[in-house]
Amino acid sequence: MRIQNLQSFYLLFLLVFFFSFNSATSESHLQLRRGDSLSVEGDQDFLTSPDNSFTCGFLNLENSNAYWFAIWFTNSKEKTVVWTANRDRPVNGHGSKVHFRGDGTMILTDVDDTVVWQTNTTTTDVAIAKVLNSGNLVLENPQGDNLWQSFDFPTDTLLPLQTLTKNKRLTSALRKGSYGSGYFNLNFGSDNVLRLISDTPDTSSNYWPNPDFNVYINGRTNYNSSRVAFLDDMGRFLSSDQLQINASDMGYGIKRRMTIDYDGNLRIYSLINSTGLWEITWQALGQSCSVRGVCGRNAVCVYAPDPRCACPPGFEVTDPSDWNAGCKATFNETLLRSRQVKFVEIPHVDFYGFDLNTTSPLTLEACREMCASDFRCLAFSYRILGQGVCFVKSALLNGYETPDFPASIYIKVPNSLQPPNPSILYESRRMCGSAEAEQIIGSPSMYDFVPKRVKWIYIYSFCAALGAIEITIIILGWWFLFRKHGIPASVEAGYRMISSNFKRYTYAELKKATNNFKNELGRGGSGTVYMGVLSDGREVAVKKLGDVFQAQDEYSAEISTIGKINHMNLVRIWGFCSERKHRLLVYEYIDNLSLDKHLFDSNFLTWKQRFAVAIGTAKGLAYLHHECLEWVIHCDVKPENILLDGEFQPKIADFGLAKLSQRGGPGSEFTRIRGTKGYMAPEWALNHPITAKVDVYGYGVVILEMVRGIRLSNWEVADEYENEAALKSFVRTVKKKIERGSSVWVESFVDPRLKGKFYRKQAETLVQIGLSCVEEDRNKRPTMASVVQTLLECEDDAEVQISDNL
Missing domain, CATH: 3.30.200.20 (Phosphorylase Kinase; domain 1)
Structure with missing residues (x-):
């Protein structure tokens, strides 16, 4: 009797607890289905990841009615945002909503129902929207495949296992406390090197890696054209240009992010669970003043001792809330066109670039006269490098002060300007007049997160202890309740489905x-x-x-x-x-077996089906090469390994088998030959390091075979050298016809069984891609990401060789 009463007590406790818990979080969702929506006016109307690490919903800046649809770290003290949908166009705090419409599109509407943002998923089989434990907002079909993801549209933050590829970039916030797009970017340049770039209204320049050195001195390479980088779960950042970065607390189990901050510096942060604050565990630039354009036109970045922006003599801050606007002259600038000018020396200061000319040897007096007589000159720098060197400046941009800089800048000002104080840079900093102007350039957590850690740790410890007690009570209640009767069938079925x-x-x-x-x-x-x-x-x-x-x-x-x-x-x-x-x-199990069964037999695919297979296969390979958890090379791309489902959509099989069986070398290189003759890239036989370009080669052979409708490399009926010559002969013939500019060249290469029913533009594109993919020089082959982009551009092409429906 006593045991039954105890069980009843625990059951009552659990019901009360879960009722109160659910009522408090009734608007929180693990996923959205078509027709669902999130409202800006719902205080707890948001999506959460299964492990509660990330929250997705509406967020606003303090004391403002501007809201953003965003994803943030749930347990960070300041709700650190990692992604925003409407970064540069906030919505109203009343009436704005996110709708998951019946056509599979997720849209954000403002108070007047204006569509501010939407996903490009109207024609896909979208079923649910959810936030993964990785912080990725995804739209999935009923089979669980990702059809859209926020990881493809980064803002200023890269999360672990999120890839940064050729067409993606991180862009800083405009200023502290802002979500809007700023002026600093992290992306791959045209030389395949990952760079930090300042793109201000005044100028655009690289500043990391060190622009004064070449690629190789900076420890990079520009020979790998794959252009992919990612931060892994251990705190390592790896890039295809051979850049490797290790966080100082490298290891598993830590929440991290890589962010390009509003000051232009790139940093890796680790979350301190006890305080909810962030600790910097790596940064690209040790000296924040090395960032080009961080202080705007006419401004100087100084260390006092922390990095700050300051105005030189004769200038004042343009906008105290935005140092990107720089400093403006306090005098009429037309006065500088006369000879009634003087020069104010500021020691250990220089401005990057904008040299009208550089002259040596030259005396200080001659350099001063050169600037005074040229109306374009705003200042000059003079250095003693064994002999006097004069740099005449046409603009004052990217100013910085460093104690070990062996020169001075001489700024041209009117004679009427009052003589400046020798410590004028520090005085001007104090004259900026606002808290924002006084702020440290670097991320606030660089300097002030340590003191706060002590302040909050007791509160967090108390909460953690209280939470542990509640969890213990819940576990005991479940044990008493179910130890005799077992787990309910519905719960057990759900567990089986998940596992x-x-x-x-x-x-x-x-x-x-x-x-x-x-x-x-x-x-x-x-x-x-x-x-x-x-x-x-x-x-x-x-x-x-x-x-x-x-x-x-x-x-x-x-x-x-x-x-x-x-x-x-x-x-x-x-x-x-x-x-x-x-x-x-x-x-x-895939219903329609492999591609070869529907390409080389009498039951052949239509042109529309073939083009869909080409796009789908390219997407799958691009995902393996650029986007999945680990860089995977298939190494055996052929029709037999491309399966077709009930709708004749392609699914690549046997991916990852190379990873399982080939462990001969470091990184992405394999040393043992595998694959299928006829689809193997030349570098296999030459014993060169194997990269993702071997898959590109195999894909090229496959799509040429899809266009032609026959095997181009049938090793069963010819010896190695005859067959190699046949493939080369086919490629050579196609290239000659293209070079001659024949208007009907493509018709002679398309599968005659189609009887002319194909899209001519699409056929030309497939052939040209196939030819580029089978180049012997792998550096000339495209990446799968670029192949996908090219195919998508002509996916909806309406040009038809014959007007029949395909």
Whole structure:
């Protein structure tokens, strides 16, 4: 009787607790479905990640009615924002909403129903929107494939496992406390090198890596054209230009972000859980005044001792709330055109660039006269470098002061200007007159997060202890409630559904599922594939791998990583088996088998289906090369490894097998030859380091075969040298016809079984891409990201060779 009363007490407690908890967070969502919306006026109307690390919803600046649809760190003290949808166009604090419309589009509307922002997903099968534990806002189809993600549209922050690629950039905020776009960018330049660039209204210039040195002295290379960089879970930042950065607290289990701050410096931050504050664990520039344009026109970046902006003699701050606006003259600038001028010397100060001329040897007096007689000259710098060197300036931009700078700047001012104080830079800093003008240039956490840590730690510790007590009570209640009766069937079913997404199977389970491996679907160099049905009724393809794969522990670790890769154009891996000598992979079953069955047989694809396969395959490879958790090279791209679902959409199979079997070298290089003759890039035979360009080569052969409708590299009927010559002959013939400018060259190369029913522009594009992909020099091959972009541009092309519907 006493036990029953105790169980009743705990049940009542749990019901009261969860009722109060749910009522307090009734507007919080783990996901949105079509027709749902988030309102700016709902205090708790937001999405949260499953682990509550990230929150997505409306956020505003203090004391303003401007709101942004954003994602921020839930547990950071200041709600640190990592992404905003409407960065440069805030919405009203009344009546604004985010709608997840029935057509699959997510839109942000202002109070007057004006669409401020939207996703480009109207034609896709979008089902839900949610925030992942990575901080990525995604739109998914019913199969769980990502059809849109915020990671593709970064603002000023890069999160772990978010990639920075060729067409992406980080852009700083305009000023402290602002979400608007500023003037500093991190992106890949045309030379394939990752750079920090100042793009102010006055000038544009690189400032990191050091522009005074070449690429190689800076420890970079411009020979890798893949252009991809990312921050991993351990705190390492890796880039294709050979840049590698390690956070000072490198290791797992820490929330991190890489942000280009409003002062133009790039930093890695780590979250201190006890305080909710951020600690800088790496920064690109040790001296903040090295950032070009951080203080605006006519202004000087000084150390006093912290970096600050200041106005030189004869100038005052233009906008105390925005140092990007720089300083303005306190005198009539037309007076500088006369000879009634004088020069104010400021020691250890210089302005980058804008030299009208550089002259040496020259005396100080001659340099002064050169500037005084030229109406374009605003100042001159004079240095003693063994002999006098004169730099005459036409503009005062990128000013900085450093104690070890062996020169002075001489600023031209009218004779009528009152003589300046010797410490005029510091005086002018104090005369700026506002708290914003007085602020330190660097991120606030560089200087003031340590004192706050002591102030808050007791409060956070108390909250943590209280939370631990509540969790203990809940666990005890569940134990008393269910220890006799077991877990309810609905909860158990939900657990099975979640845990079945990716799991480790026993050999006995898979042997039973495949009926003792009787129904063979196909075989290749890496193993044999069998049809199977799991205990939960799902049809699967089970691949029994050969003997070349790793030891059990290494294999399990690698396949766990590959199992997290998720894209609509990649075959989903449901699980694996690593038991004694057995190595098996469990894939989703694809209805229409492989591309070769629908390309080289009588049951061939239409042109529309072929072009869709070309785009989908390119998207899948681009994801593997540039966007997934780890850089994956397929190494065996061929029609047999491109499967077609019920809608004839492509799904790449066998990705990651190279990663599992090839562990011969560091980084992304493999040393053992694998793949299929005819689709293997020349660098395999030349024993060169293998990069993602081998997949580009195989893709090129595949799309040329899709256009032509026949095998271009059939190694079964010809020896190696004859077949190589045949492929080269085909490429040479196509190139000659293109060079001659024939108006009908493409018709002679398109599969005649189509009987002219194809889009001419699309066919030309596919052939030209195929030719560029099979270049022997891998540096001339495009990246898969650029291939996707090119194909998308002509996806909706309406030019038809024959007016019939395809």
